[in-house]
Amino acid sequence: MTSSNRVRFFFFNVCMLFLLFFSAKTYASIGDCLVCHNNKEFEMTLDNGSTVSLYINSGKFRSSIHGKFDCVICHTDYKVNIHEQKMQESKTDNKEIDIIAKTKGRQKIVLLSCINCHKKEFNDYRQSIHGKVALEGNHDAPECIDCHGDHYIRPSDDLESTVNPSEAPTTCAKCHNEALLMARYDINTYTYITYEESFHGKKLKLGSGRVPACTSCHGVHDIRAPEDPASEVNEANRLKTCGKCHTGASVKFVLGFSHNMPSPKVDPLIFYVGLIYKWFIIIMISAMAIYVILDFFKTIFVRRS
Amino acid sequence: MQEKHNEIEYQRWDIHQRIQHFFLLISFTLLMMTGLPLKFPDSTISKVLMYLFGGVESAGKLHRIAASVLILVSIYHVIYLVYKIIKRKNVWAMLPRWKDVQDLLGMLKYLFGIRPDRPRFDRYTFTEKFEYWAVIWGSAVMIITGFIMWFPVFTTRILPGIFMPLSKVIHSYEALLAELAIVIWHFYHAHLSPDVFPMSRIWLTGRITEKELIHKHPLEFERMKRSNNSPGINTNEANRNEFPSSESQ
Numbered sequence: 439m440t441s442s443n444r445v446r447f448f449f450f451n452v453c454m455l456f457l458l459f460f461s462a463k464t465y466a467s468i469g470d471c472l473v474c475h476n477n478k479e480f481e482m483t484l485d486n487g488s489t490v491s492l493y494i495n496s497g498k499f500r501s502s503i504h505g506k507f508d509c510v511i512c513h514t515d516y517k518v519n520i521h522e523q524k525m526q527e528s529k530t531d532n533k534e535i536d537i538i539a540k541t542k543g544r545q546k547i548v549l550l551s552c553i554n555c556h557k558k559e560f561n562d563y564r565q566s567i568h569g570k571v572a573l574e575g576n577h578d579a580p581e582c583i584d585c586h587g588d589h590y591i592r593p594s595d596d597l598e599s600t601v602n603p604s605e606a607p608t609t610c611a612k613c614h615n616e617a618l619l620m621a622r623y624d625i626n627t628y629t630y631i632t633y634e635e636s637f638h639g640k641k642l643k644l645g646s647g648r649v650p651a652c653t654s655c656h657g658v659h660d661i662r663a664p665e666d667p668a669s670e671v672n673e674a675n676r677l678k679t680c681g682k683c684h685t686g687a688s689v690k691f692v693l694g695f696s697h698n699m700p701s702p703k704v705d706p707l708i709f710y711v712g713l714i715y716k717w718f719i720i721i722m723i724s725a726m727a728i729y730v731i732l733d734f735f736k737t738i739f740v741r742r743s
Numbered sequence: 744m745q746e747k748h749n750e751i752e753y754q755r756w757d758i759h760q761r762i763q764h765f766f767l768l769i770s771f772t773l774l775m776m777t778g779l780p781l782k783f784p785d786s787t788i789s790k791v792l793m794y795l796f797g798g799v800e801s802a803g804k805l806h807r808i809a810a811s812v813l814i815l816v817s818i819y820h821v822i823y824l825v826y827k828i829i830k831r832k833n834v835w836a837m838l839p840r841w842k843d844v845q846d847l848l849g850m851l852k853y854l855f856g857i858r859p860d861r862p863r864f865d866r867y868t869f870t871e872k873f874e875y876w877a878v879i880w881g882s883a884v885m886i887i888t889g890f891i892m893w894f895p896v897f898t899t900r901i902l903p904g905i906f907m908p909l910s911k912v913i914h915s916y917e918a919l920l921a922e923l924a925i926v927i928w929h930f931y932h933a934h935l936s937p938d939v940f941p942m943s944r945i946w947l948t949g950r951i952t953e954k955e956l957i958h959k960h961p962l963e964f965e966r967m968k969r970s971n972n973s974p975g976i977n978t979n980e981a982n983r984n985e986f987p988s989s990e991s992q
Contacts (some may be wrong), residue, residue, distance in 0.1 A: 637892070637911060643784035644799040686896050694895070694904030700912075708909050715916035723923045730931040732854040737937045 471509045472496050494589055502590045512551040537564065540575040552582045562659035567666070569659075578619060585609050601658075603651035604642060607633055610652045628699045655679050753956055756949035759823050764946050766816045767878070773809035774885075775922055777802040782915055810889055817882055836866040839876070843869040865962040870932060874924075881921040888914040 474480055475494040482490050499505055504512070538549045553560040563569040563582075572579035585601055592599040600609045611630040613619055620627045633639040633652070641649040653661075655671055662669035670679045680687040680695065700709035756764070777796060780789030796802035827834045846869045849862035867875075888910035891898045895907055933943045938958070945951055957964050 637781075640781045640784045641799050641803075644780060644789065644793050644802075646799040648800060684896050688896070688899055690902075690904045691896055691899035691907075692904065694899060694907035696908075700908075705905070705908070707905065708912055711909060712912045712916065715913070715920070719916060719920045719923070722920065723927060726924065726927045729851075729854075730927055734931070734935070734937065736854050741937065 468508045498590045503593050504591055514550060514554075537573060540573060542575060543577075545572060545575075545577060545581050548581045548583050556582075559659050565662070565668075566657070566660045567663045568661060578622065580613060584612075601653070603647070603654065604645070606651040606653050607639065607642070626697075626699075629697045632697045632699055650683065654682075751953040752948075752950040753953065754949055755951050756945055758949070759819075761946060761949050763816055763820055763823070766812055766819075768946075770809045770812040770816065771921075771925070774806060774813065775918070777806040777809065778918055779922070782919065807893060810886070810893075813882060814886055817886065837872060837875055839869075839872055843872060863961045864959060866960060868959060870928070874928060874932070877921070877924055877928075881917060881924075884913060884917045885921070888917070 472494065475492055476496045478493050480492045482492055484490060538546060538553075541549060549560070559582075564573065568579045568581075572581050587600050592602075594601045596602060597604060599605065607630060614625070615627055615630050617627050634643070638649045638651075642651060657670050662672075664671050666672060667674060669675065676692045676695075677687060677689065680692050684691065696705075698704045700706075700712065702709060776792055780786070780792050780799075780802070783789050793799050793802055796805055824834055842865070846862040846864060849858065850869075852858040853861050891902070891906055891910040892914065899907065933939065933946075934941060938955070943951075951959075953964075
């Protein structure tokens with residue numbers, strides 16, 4: 439063996455060792471997945487003819503809170519041989535499997551992915567109105583990724599997070615502004631617009647970090663219906679909830695806050711005062727403008743002649 | 744320029760009125776710049792203003808400081824009026840009367856060419872009275888509703904909770920009305936009107952020229968002449984008397 443041959447042989451062996459090492463791994467690493475999924479044109483055609491993008495922005499994913507994880511930590515169904523293996527439920531203990539037994543499809547996959555680590559959040563979520571409905575197998579109710587996003591989840595104190603107080607109203611409005619969806623549950627669709635119009639909402643839009651967003655009053659993972667006695671916005675608990683910021687809030691104070699849309703039937707005083715003011719402004723300002731324009735041209739005309 | 748110096752001028756605003764106007768101007772402008780962005784939070788101008796004021800929280804503090812200035816100016820004005828009444832000066836010329844309605848109709852007829860001459864105005868024209876009372880009304884409304892929102896926990900100990908959202912609605916609309924009125928009505932009469940363009944200087948000097956006085960307030964001018972009280976002052980003279988026809992009865 440010449441020396442150059444020996445080097446070549448050594449190099450070959452090292453390569454083989456590396457290959458052996460990687461092939462012995464039981465699951466695919468993120469690099470393996472991104473070979474295809476980092477491609478912007480990568481998509482899949484569904485049975486109904488629509489296409490779904492399968493693109494993952496790797497940079498954005500890496501900067502997310504789960505950026506150091508391998509794909510299969512959450513995508514538990516792709517553990518060994520990608521794209522063929524059935525969903526694996528091995529890492530989740532039986533108690534939670536029972537709880538999510540009624541869910542199926544995307545909902546089940548999502549819950550299975552997250553509850554492996556986020557047990558406390560899941561237990562809060564179970565008690566919430568969203569969780570109760572979702573665990574009945576109802577696909578209308580949001581699960582984790584509907585609020586938090588999927589691949590690019592950021593911690594809630596990150597300003598870019600979908601659940602940061604500055605973004606929370608937009609995130610909640612994704613469903614709560616949907617008239618058809620809300621009508622099924624007899625929920626009104628003006629909660630967002632009344633918040634947006636409120637002093638809290640306007641200050642939030644201008645970048646205040648001190649004003650409450652939806653979750654500040656309604657709870658986070660354990661958002662409950664206002665009728666639920668444990669809800670933070672239930673009448674029994676409002677003194678405490680408002681008092682978090684407004685020290686010394688009284689019953690009368692608390693009654694001033696609502697998501698009511700003023701109308702002739704609800705809060706008629708506010709409705710009519712607003713209506714009268716609006717028309718008073720329109721008429722008054724138009725009259726002023728007309729007078730001023732007339733006066734301007736008359737003065738110029740008189741001076742010329 | 745020389746000619747202008749020898750023009751006869753009349754003292755119309757005393758120093759207190761000029762101080763009041765100055766602080767009203769400052770506080771109104773600040774209140775508008777810090778308040779309007781809340782009404783239009785999506786606008787880029789609002790975001791720029793918030794940036795300039797160092798964020799919405801410090802803009803809020805500035806709004807309250809400017810509001811305090813407005814409250815102090817209002818108190819100053821009330822004390823000033825009470826003092827004048829005690830001194831038996833005539834402060835009643837600002838009160839609205841039937842002649843103002845006739846003047847408005849007369850002015851409209853004149854503007855539409857139905858009558859050839861302008862109505863003959865007295866000490867205050869109806870446009871000036873309208874503006875004065877708009878400021879009085881607006882300040883009262885803004886101070887009361889602003890106070891309710893400034894101290895919500897305190898005010899709801901006395902008032903029902905509904906007064907908070909109600910105050911917000913009133914404060915917001917009244918502010919818009921006041922700002923539009925200033926931009927259209929006041930800026931026209933004090934700046935853009937061909938009679939005063941580019942600016943009436945009464946808020947700085949407190950004086951108006953004889954020409955302007957005869958043009959705008961002929962009745963007052965004639966009464967002054969009749970009282971034969973040598974009311975006019977030459978701007979070259981150091982000695983400036985108060986305006987006799989308006990201030991004494």
